[in-house]
Amino acid sequence: MALALLGIFGNGENDLRAIGRLVFGIFALWGVSFLGFVLIYYSQGSVAFANVSQGMSPAMRFQIEENLNLHRPLLDQYQTWLFQVLRGDFSTSLMSGESVSSIIAERIPYTLILGGSAFVLLIFFSIILAFLSLWSSSLDRCIAFLGMGFVSLPTFSLGLLLILFLSVKWSVFPSSGASDIGMEDQISNRLLHLALPVMTLVISHLGIFTQFVRTTLIDALNQEFIQFGLARGLSLFYIYMHWVLKYALSPIVAYFSASFVSFMMGTYVVEGVFSYGGIGQTLINGLIFKDYPLVLAILLMSFASVLVVNFLADCLCAKLNQGRV
Known part of the structure; x- marks a missing residue:
């Protein structure tokens, strides 16, 4: 399948570059897993406290960790886990005893819905606002000021502010959860719970994304073929939609995938x-x-999704560059 996707590039140099990234990604997956294991191994805390609300004696903590084979040396634990993963078994959660695969399968749809909808809206609004900033200098200053102001806030701070005003003070949206109890099957209720998290994600990234798209569009407008189109009497709408956006789309896709x-x-x-x-x-x-x-398991899944998104973005950029002026 990878070779079929590589056929999109159309030349040997890009093919070798894509193959090299895939090979690097495989080794990077191993490196991420080992580094993550080392950091967790030497971090504070213990799984023994997961299901115990009161304090426990050191002897009881040691006994729980020994029962879970956490007393073994680092490399022994990592080797056991790695061989299980290579066989397709992500083991069980130390906190709940459930299968890790079943936990991820149960909860990943929530993340995909939240992240996917927010990312699509972020792309849409950043392109719209970038075009608006080109039409009016006053709008440009206002968009830049508000956008970069929200970017300067940490994501969790922005989320808490939205909860304070839109949930606690004005009661417009619910403040937590994916749905109300007993209303899990109602799409309207789920959309209400989705509103604040999506708003937080979009607003926290919108300023930087809009400024990048704006800069890319300005670069496209400075190309000679734009003056040629204006000399032919083509409408500005046609030039923006068919020439400027087409020219700028490749770097925009590359930036979005990198982010x-x-x-x-x-x-x-x-x-x-x-x-x-x-x-x-x-x-x-x-x-x-x-x-x-x-x-x-979550780190590996996240890193693998990043590799896939960047690989697909490379394929798309190569396709767009074939028709780029």
Whole structure:
């Protein structure tokens, strides 16, 4: 399948570059898993506290960790986990005893819905606002001021501000959860719960994305073929939609794919702020209680998704560059 996708590039140099990135990605997956395991191994906390609300004696903590084979040396634990993963078994969660695969399968739809809808809206609004900033200098200053002002706020701070005003003070949207109890099947209720997390993600990234798209569009407008189109008497709308956007689309796609990592991490943080119940909240709980099978599975899945998104973006950019002036 990878070779079929590589056929999109159309020349040997790009093919070799894409293959090299895939090979690097495989080794990077191993490196991420090992580094993550080392950091979890030496971090504070213990899975023994996951299901115990009161304090426990050191002897009881040691006994629980010994029962879970956490007393073994680092390399022995990592080797056992790695061989299980290579066989397709992500083991079980140390906190709950459930299969890690089943936990991820249950909660990943929430993350995909939240992150996917927010990313699509972010792309749409950044392009619209970038075009608006080109039409009016006053709009340009206003968009830049508001956008960069919200970007300067940490994601969790912006989420808490939206909860304060739109949920606590004005009661427009619910403040947490994916749905109300007993209303899980109502799409309208789920959309209401989705509103604040999506707004947080979009607003926190919109300023930077809009400024990049604006800069790219200005670069496209400075090309000679734009003056040729104006000399032919073509309408500005036609030139913007068919020439400017087509020329700028390749760097825009490349930038959006490169920013996917920070956007995904922001999604995980937002899930924790709004108790949305997705992969992000699960990852945070796993880190707190050193549930390394669950944490490493989520890290590998996240890193693999980044590789896939960047590879597909490379394919799309190569296709767009074939028709770029």
